[in-house]
Amino acid sequence: MASSSAAEGVSMDDDYETLIATTDVELLKRAWRNEKAAPEILRYESKLVSRVNKVIQLMEEIVEEKSSGGTDPLSVSLYQMDLDRTLFLLRSYLRIRIQKIEKYVFHIQKTEELRNRLSKYEKDFAKMCENDLEQHLDESVLSKLPKDYKSVLRQSSMSEEDDMVPEPQLDAFVLCRSKEYLTGIQLEDGPVDDRSKLFEMEPGVLHFICYKSIKALVESGKIDLL
């Protein structure tokens, strides 16, 4: 069954056209791609998510209306398809974030900056997650070890810092693309002599680059990850 090509042939109502043209879904797609590719958790797009939720509601009403109004089942299923795809984006976005929290819960919980990137509900989840994992590790291993070795953050009481906490690898390589001409990017990898050289990016050109070097530009929305 061809989905996209058939959609163009079906005449659409004006309100549906405008709905499609709202770029919130496109913006969510971008946020989703960034979140998917970034090694660390990014800032929660709270306003965008609440707008997308409204879009989804609208789309659901349309589907509801069409399916009860005796519209041809094929076109209803195409509206449904579009709704499903938006829902998928939203779920996937939230899911990736939750899975990152699961993976780096100790690191996120002890880093103020990262904790502030979470939504209120994600914060609650992170807290519960941390407690559960701590309790599990404590009951199965830590409580049975000698007294100086019971910490879940430090290898022993002789450690001077939290040396057990796994962190995301910020020097991982990512694929990215800039929307505008950017200059003065400091490369954080490669031979030491090259690092002082500044790097520039043309708009629309794909680069394979160390995430650390462009981290700030991803956060400010100048660069998109792929």
Added chain:
Amino acid sequence: MAKYYDIDDIIVEEETVSVIFQKAASGVGIDPSSSIFIETGSKVELPFWLAHELQLRQAVSVNVPPCFNQKTRQELHADSAGVDLRSRCPFFYEFGCKIAPIVGDRTIGFLLLSAFKSRYKEILTKAHSVAFAAGSKFWTILTKEEIYLYETAQSAMASFKKWRMGGPRFQIASVLGRKRKSKE
């Protein structure tokens, strides 16, 4: 330590190295056969994790492990892709990176780089062209890092083909294991 829970990292650090004690140590029985008191100057085989920490405190000096010796270097030089690195050290590169600063041998870095470069080419070509049975000789000489690369290259190729040709996208959860063989 970002890699505290990393299984491979833990296994790499289990590699044994031979060290010479610069200080005496008492009250230990690292091996059931060794004596309780280790004299200064004794040569002992230790796992890397212990040797490394003791070296940091100047209690031992670490010898270059045999997998980076002259013989391996010559073989790699002659036919890098054909050398069985796995039997010498399953994590040849990771271990090399860890050991190089400790033994203070600057040539290890170059050795790793040149070995990797030439073998990498071979692995990618093979991964994209021929499917090797799990038991074939090619497999047995690769290090763990090289096997990961090989598998990544193969799965990338498989995903690409699937994307181009179409095919089932929904699959059974991998944790349940394969209950029955799929009929190809």
Added chain:
Amino acid sequence: MYGSKASQLVKEFASGEKGQLTTYNNDLIREVVAECTQHHLDFQSLIRKMQEEGLDIQTAKNADHYGALIHHLAVVRNKRCLMAYMYNRAEIIRNLLWKIGHMLPQEIKVKLCSTEEEHFKNHSKALKNYMLKVEVDLTVVTSPSSSPISFPSPSPASTHAPDMVPPKDPYIKVRVIDDIGEGILLSDDKSANFALHSMHLLKRTDAEQFIAQGKMEELKG
């Protein structure tokens, strides 16, 4: 050799296929924990000896100091192995929630220890709690008729089965490859006869969970 039992534990974990669990090795864990206790006793007795000789344990670097150091390092190493074993298993166990839902299959249950099972339940609770608040279900639902989460508001957004694979077609062709049982209600309130080996054209959202559980397979084209 010091730490060899602990590394055996880690190697046992690594020997399992990626994403698969081996049976929890209670005996080996107990042995490694016992080793830690013994190392710590040896450590303490060496320190005590130094103190009795009137040495400053912070600065004195005699043979006893290095002996104590080795025992300390052995505990740290054993702890790392024990923790990595538990931590990585816990990760696989939590991932079960994403792959097969909130019910533990018997074949996996037998491989877990009691605190691992507890961890699974607690984490499932945390996840359900989150999904309840955002009103979106993110995991695989075990059965459409007995959804493990009941949302307070009957928002249509939350009543769809969630999708792990980006939707392409609303309907997919499937074949039944395992006994599913009767009386399965689909989302449009119709029921179908899912006899073994029968083929159906189903809503993607209805079929997804059965495929994840290995009860149906998707047919090409």
